[in-house]
Every structure is written in C-alpha cells, then in structure tokens.
Amino acid sequence: MYKISTSACPHDCPSTCVLDIEHDNEKILKVKGNTNNTYTKGIICSKVSRYPERTHNNKRLTVPLIRVGKKGEGIFKPSSWDDALNIVSKNLKEIIRKHGSQAVWPYFYAGTMGLIQRDSINRLRHYFNFSGQYSTICTTLAATGWLAGTGCLKGADPREVIYSKIIVMWGGNPASTQVNFMKHVQEARKKRNAFFVVIDPYQNKTARLADLHIKIRPGTDGALACAIMHNILKNRKEDEEYLKKYTKDYDLLSKHLKIKTPEWAEKITGVPVKIINKFSKILCNESPSYFRLGYGFTRQRNGSFNMHAVSCIPTLLGSWKYKGGGAFYNNSGIYNIDKDTIEGLRFINPKIRILDQSRIGPILNNDLSALNGGPNVKAIFIQNTNPLVVAPETNKVRTGFKRKDLFVCVHEQFMTETAKYADVLLPATSFVEHDDIYISGGHQHLTYGPKLIKNIGKSWSNNKLINELAKRLGSKDECFKINEKQIINITLKKSKLGNFNNLKKNKFLDLQPSFEESHFLNGFGHKDKRFHFSPKWKKDNKNFNNKYNLPDHYELIEKNSKKHPFKLVTAPAHNFLNSSFTELDTSKKKEIKPTIKIHPKDLKELNLISDEIVMIGNNRGKLRIHTEKFSGLLQGITIVEGIWPNEFFLDNLGINTLVGSDVPEPAGGAVFHDVAIWIKKIN
Secondary structure, X not given: OOEEEEEEOOOOOOOOOEEEEEEOOOOEEEEXXXXXXXXXXXXXXXXXHOHHHHHOOOOOOOOOEEEOOOOOOOOEEEOOHHHHHHHHHHHHHHHHHHHOHXXXXXXXXXXXOOHHHHHOHHHHHHHHOOOEEEOOOOOHHHHHHHHHHHOOOOOOOHHHHHHOOEEEEEOOOHHXXXXXXXXXXXXXXXXXXXXXXXXXXXXXOOHHHOOEEEOOOOOOHHHHHHHHHHHHHHOOOOOHHHHHHHEEOHHHHHHHHHHOOHHHHHHHHOOOHHHHHHHHHHHHHOOOEEEEEOXXXXXXXXXXXXXXXXXXXXXXXXXXXXXXXXXXXXXXXXXXXXXXXXXOHHHOOOOOOEEEHHHHHHHHOOOHHHHOOOOOOOEEEEEOOOHHHHOOOHHHHHHHHOOOOOEEEEEEOOOOOOHHHOOEEEEEOOHHHOOEEEOOOOOXXXXXXXXXXXXXXXXXXXXXXXXXXXXXXXXXXXXXXXOHHHHHHHHHHHOOOOOHHHHHHHOEEEOOOOHHHHOOXXXXXXXXXXXXXXXXXXXXXXXXXXXXXXXXXXXXXXXXXXXXXXXXXXXXXXXXXXXXXXXOHHHHHHHOOOEEEEOHHHHHHOOOOOOOXXXXXXXXXXXXXXXXXXXXXXXXXXXXXXXXXHHHOOOOXXXXXXXXXXXXXXXXXXXXXXXXXXXXXXX
C-alpha cells in the first residue's frame, strides 16, 4: 500500500525544497514538490524528481568494506559492521596513543543538510578533542561580505519578489540551482510586469530568461557596484532620510564614489558604459527593487569585498523600506537552533587546533602553515563529502590521500573517488532512510524529514555510526546513547520551537521574522543598529580595515598574464549538484561530457574548433577537455560547468585540479571562480 509523506530535500542547495514522496515501506516511487509550502510551491528541480533512481541505484554501497587493493584502486572485500568498526577504533586508539587526539581529523560537509546527520560528527570531534574544522568551502566569502554591512544573516523574504518592480539576480543561476525562486520571479513578471536583471559572467539558463543580462568579468563586481552607486548619487536618487537614520559612514562613501565613474568601471568589468547607465537608470526610476545575491560572484579572492559592495546598492536607494524591496543572501540567522545536543558544544576545548576544510590538500601534505601548530593528520574520518573531487588542488589532495601513514575511514552512499582511498568504507543511509530536521538558507522553513523506508542493505545513518564509534572509543556519555527522534525533540525544546510531535504533525514551520525585522527597520545587526558602508573587516587590525575601508575594486584576484591569458569559472551544472547526482546515468546522459566554453573569437585566435580536445592548465596542474564554442560570455573568459568525477576527464584529473587552495582575505574561503589558465592546442 503506497502513501504520500512530506519531507525535505537534503542536498547542499539554498532551496531545501519541501517534498511529497510516494512510497511504501521498502521503496520510494515518486518525488514531487509540496504545494502547501509557500516557498517551494510545488516546484522542484529535475535532479531531485529522479530521486528513486538515486535511492534504489544498484551502485549503492550496502555492506561495510575493507580495502585489499592499493589506495585509489577501489578494490575491497566485504566485512561485518563489528569487524569494520573494530578496525576503525583500533587504528584511532593507536594514533591517539602515539600522536595525540589532534592527529585525528573528522572531515565533513553538506552531502546532507540535515542538522543531525550532517553535524553529529562534531559531537564526536568535540568529545574526544579531535582536530576542529573551519568550514570554508561554500559560504565563508559570501557570508563575511554580507555580515560586514548588515551585521546578521537574514534579509527580505524572497517570497516578496511578487511585489517587486525590479528583480536583480546578482551572481547566481537559480534556473539550475534554485528553481523555486524562478517560480516567484515569473509570477512577479506576469502580475506586475517586473523587470528581471541577471549579472553573471556568462549566459547561463537564468540569464537567458532575463530582460537584461549584464556580462561581467569575474571578480570585478565591486567596480560595477561602485559605478552604479556613482550614478545614483549623480542623479540624486539616494534616500537621504533613510541613510541618516539607518546607515553609518555615508559621507565617506559619497566622497569616495565621485571618481568611480562608469568609464572607470568599464575598463575593469568589461561592461559597456551604456549598459551601466541603462541599469542605473532603471534602478533610479523604478521601485521597489529586490536584490537576490548569489554565491557565485563571491568565490573570488576579493569575493567578500564584492558582496559588501553590492549590498550597499539597495541600502543607498533605501529599498529596504518597501515590501518587495531590499536584498537577500541567506536566512541562516533566523532559526536560532540550540545545537548542543547535536554537536556537543559543551565539550569544546578552545586549545584544540582548527583546520581549514578548503586546505585539505596542503594539510594532508603536512604543510606547516596549514597544520596550524598541531601534529600531522594521521587519520581522517569522512562523512557527507567527496574531497578528492570537490576540494581545491586535486593533485595535492590525491597525493595526501595516497600516504601510507594516513588511515582513512569513509562513510558513503556510493563508490566515490574519495571512497576508493578508504581503508575502511562504510555504507550510509539516504535521507528517506533516517530521521532528520532541515533549515534553509534560501527561505524560512524548518522541516521534518522522516524515515520512510527500510535501510538499503546494511547501511547505517551518520548519527548511529557516530554513537557506536564513540562507545568503541571508550565514551559512556549519554550524548552518544540517543537516537535521531530524541535529538530532534531535545533540540526543538531547547530552541523554543515546540517539540518533535508538534513538528511531525505540522511537517514544517514558517520562521520568517516580521517585515520590520526582515527589512532591518528596527535596526541592522551591528551594535549601533546601522548598516556599515565602511566595515571593520578584522578585529584589532586597523591597517587592514583602512586599506579596505569602502566599496571598491580590490585587485586581489588571480591575475591573467601572457602565460595565463584566460580566466576560468567552474560553474554549477544543471543536472549535478557538486559531485552528487554524477552517479546517475540519467544525469550524466543529459550533461553529456565535460567541456570548456570558449568565445568564438578566442577559438579562432587559438586555431581551435568546437569539440576539439585541448590541454588547459596552470602551475597547479593540467588536463585535457573538449572545447565548446560559446558566444554568451566576454573574450578571455572560459566556463566549465559541473564538478564531474575525475574519471570522466581524459587524464583522470577533474577541474578542481586548477583551483588554488590559498586563503583569501579577510576570513578565508574557496575561490572556485578565480582561476587563471592557459589553453593549448594538442598537435
């Protein structure tokens, strides 16, 4: 007997779509968008609609495995859970005895966004004093820039775009990565004749739907933002009353912008003066304007500064005052979840070193600057991520994982490239096989995701594995004796969000703050309640703050040169989500193969044709890839869509081979869209 249950998409996407899933006790049949949720509105991406293909895929890992081949070969023998965990616990105990607890590094990210299954690994980390993780690979650059101005992670309700006259999508491709937002955009265009602007280096699927697509050189968004604000001030369209009441250092900004003309910006951005003026005129003459700020334009070495600069535009206009106005980046700050039960925050030892997730390559190669004053990592325990494919500098990451003195345990659903390097490989449940709760960065709902079907094979949930491993390492603490439902109940009560039964009954909770709170009409998140045009980027670093004191174009990006004349952006693919869904035959058939999009004039100058195999590279490595003739970008800019598994490239090296793992200012991050390369014809 089939039934329909409500859940949430677990993947690393701002939408966290609320789903209706048709299933019995053993199988899911259909996945659709929930029509009662006012953000999802029945719309989900094609990737997730094919979830039965992923859940019941014959490539799923179903039993524990012990490596018998060389690291990376993927040759294993089956094992029982008891034997596998004995090997893991024995190795960890021996490493702790010889090298100390900080030689063990639990490493995770967002393969699931469920709070219990994603973050319980931190409970293990904190209790046993294992090395910490600074999670920089996705949001750090963007969040740092947003917080510099606003002071907190919230913004104007994205459902308000139906009241907007101008909708600006800056640095994102929601038609591929956040499809429900496009549903709201299309409603606004239909009902209010809203004007839709997309600012992005290339003509992606969202840009094709725009009334105005502004093609920009990657990493130059700060210059464009300054020129737009210059025009706003020149035309006296700033909201002086609002600025006096809600902002700080407007006088400094005003003086600073006098020389940031469209002519100045054109040379930096590649955006013609007439386009800058056209966009500025639209913003000056129409209201309200809503800025939806993506992650893409912040994945540069100057990304935080660019995010801050762009967030200044709606503030200068006073757009925050209006329904359908203001800006939105991420709503993570509205939930106020008490995570102690999930993550064991009470066990945190401030003396334990923190390791930068994005620098896993240098860390596993024993780079002293990356090790942050601690011992070499001798054991890595991985959940919810695939660093051999998604992390920067693939060559370094691979070299690190090949170390004979590195013990690797991976908990996974599929035989990923990272899984092939495991000494012990353990099968993990999917989101329909365990209980969890989900919050969303892209909207305002807290959603319950129930266990719907029996576990596939002998797979275990992340939380169950954490609890069992902790016991084998010697813990008798009650925090490792509670199941998912108990954790949810305790967490909700501590967070003053009801209890498990209440959430189970309601399925999801709308936690969007009031209009006044969402639009900062009661003040911004800083102590002085004002938006900061001149941020304090670093505490107790006056010289740094003075150097980057106002919105501008900061020349921190990887520079092009005669040796590296092209800029590479590693954009998301429509049918993949990072390395997730790359295991599905349907998704791979739709994406076809990895290609590098190159402007026709660049192809001609390089004496290349479309679909020709070329070599691309820089000082981090090189790889072969097929060309794709593409006119929807500026000359000198190239695009590779999707994080294809390394094995789909001709040299078994994926695109992140070329991405740097250096630390961008002011607070770190990953610079996936800031890569200078050469392109060479293969004779």
